[in-house]
Amino acid sequence: MVKTYKSLYPLAWLYGLGVRLRNALFDCGVLRSVSFPLPVICVGNLTVGGTGKTPHTEYLIRLLTASGMHTGVLSRGYKRKSKGFLWADAGIPMEQIGDEPFQMKSKFPDIRLAVDADRPHGIRCMTAPEVTPPLDVILLDDAYQHRYVKAGLNILLTDYRRPIYEDALLPAGRLREPLSGKSRADIVVVSKCPPRLSESEAEAIRQRLCLEEKQSLFFSTLRYGDLHPFDGPTDATRPLSSLTEDTPVLVLTGIASPDKLLHDLQGYTRRISSLRFPDHHQFTDGDAETINRRFAEAGAGTLLLTTEKDATRLHHLPLSDEVKRNLYILPIEVDILFGERPVFNQKILDYVGTYSRDNRLPA
Incomplete structure (x- = not known):
C-alpha cells in the first residue's frame, strides 16, 4: 500500500x-x-x-x-x-x-x-x-x-x-x-x-x-546489462551473473527510488548494503570521504555498484584508488x-x- x-x-x-x-x-x-x-x-x-x-x-x-x-x-x-x-x-x-x-x-x-x-x-x-x-x-x-x-x-x-x-x-x-x-x-x-x-x-x-x-x-x-568499470578499460566488463550469493556489494545511489534496484540485486547476492543520497544529489568532497570510509568498512572483496546516472556525478570526486578499482556501473534498459x-x-x-x-x- x-x-x-x-x-x-x-x-x-x-x-x-x-x-x-x-x-x-x-x-x-x-x-x-x-x-x-x-x-x-x-x-x-x-x-x-x-x-x-x-x-x-x-x-x-x-x-x-x-x-x-x-x-x-x-x-x-x-x-x-x-x-x-x-x-x-x-x-x-x-x-x-x-x-x-x-x-x-x-x-x-x-x-x-x-x-x-x-x-x-x-x-x-x-x-x-x-x-x-x-x-x-x-x-x-x-x-x-x-x-x-x-x-x-x-x-x-x-x-x-x-x-x-x-x-x-x-x-x-x-x-x-x-x-x-x-x-x-x-x-x-x-x-x-x-x-x-x-x-x-x-x-x-x-x-x-x-x-x-x-x-x-x-x-x-x-533489464540489467553487464557491469562496466568506473575507472578502467571500457571493454573490461563483467556479467552481473558473476556475482555469487556471498559476494558483498555496496550500492551507491542518488536516485529517487532505489528500492527496485536493491530488490532485484538480491536475486544475485544476499550480502547487500546501500549508501543512499537524494535524487540528483550533487556529490561533494565530504561525500567522497563518506564513500571512501563506507567502502573501507565493507571489507575485502566488496564491489561498489552505482547507476549510470549517478556515475556522471562522481568523476570529479577525490575517491580513493581502492574505490575506483572496485566501482562498477550497472546499465539499465527497459x-x-x-x-x-x-x-x-x-x-x-x-x-x-x-x-x-x-x-x-x-x-
Whole structure:
C-alpha cells in the first residue's frame, strides 16, 4: 500500500485546486499550447520522480535511430548550472546540462540533444533552418505537465510499486496533478514491473487504472546489462551473473527510488548494503570521504555498484584508488512484457510515420 500523509490532505486539496485551474485554462484555450510540424513525443509521469523516464526515453532513442530517424531529445536539464537554450555538444561538462541529459548524450553521441526550460523555445531552436540534417522527431523528457507544447504523442509512466491510483497529491503524496490528468495520455506504461508479472495481476491493474478505450496500456520491466568499470578499460566488463550469493556489494545511489534496484540485486547476492543520497544529489568532497570510509568498512572483496546516472556525478570526486578499482556501473534498459514489444514499437513508428518531412512548414 502506498504511504500518504493524511494530515497534509488540506494542503494537497489547495495544491490540487491550483493545478485543476491551470489545466482548465489550457483546456479552454486561455493558456495556449503550441503545435509543431514534426513528430513530438512526450515521456513523463503524474508523480515526482522515480518512474523510469530516462530508460524509457533511451528505449525510444534506440527504436527511432535504428529506424533511420534523425532523433532529437529536449530536456529542461534539472539542476544544471546554465540558463536558456544549450546544445549538448561533445565535451560539454555534466554541470552545464544536468546528469540525465549528460547520460543520454554519452550513450548516444549521434543524437541531437538540447536543454531548455522553455520547451517551445527549445523546439524552435532545434528545428531552425541552420540545423542540419533536419530532425525527424523530438522526444520531450519529463514534460507531461509542460502543456505549452502540444505533443503529438503522450506517454505516461506509472510505477508498479507506487501506482497513481493509490497516490495522493503533493504534499500528502507524490502526485503532481490529479489522477484525471491521465486522460491526456495516448499510451500508459506501468513501469518497473516484476519480469514475471502474471496476466491476472496485469488485468487487475488495468481495471484500477480505468483508462479510456482510445488509450493503450503496456507493462515494462527493467533489464540489467553487464557491469562496466568506473575507472578502467571500457571493454573490461563483467556479467552481473558473476556475482555469487556471498559476494558483498555496496550500492551507491542518488536516485529517487532505489528500492527496485536493491530488490532485484538480491536475486544475485544476499550480502547487500546501500549508501543512499537524494535524487540528483550533487556529490561533494565530504561525500567522497563518506564513500571512501563506507567502502573501507565493507571489507575485502566488496564491489561498489552505482547507476549510470549517478556515475556522471562522481568523476570529479577525490575517491580513493581502492574505490575506483572496485566501482562498477550497472546499465539499465527497459523491456516490454507479455510479448508486446512489437506492438509498442509499431505504435511509436506509426505515429512518427504520419509525418512527411517534405510536407512540413517552418515552425
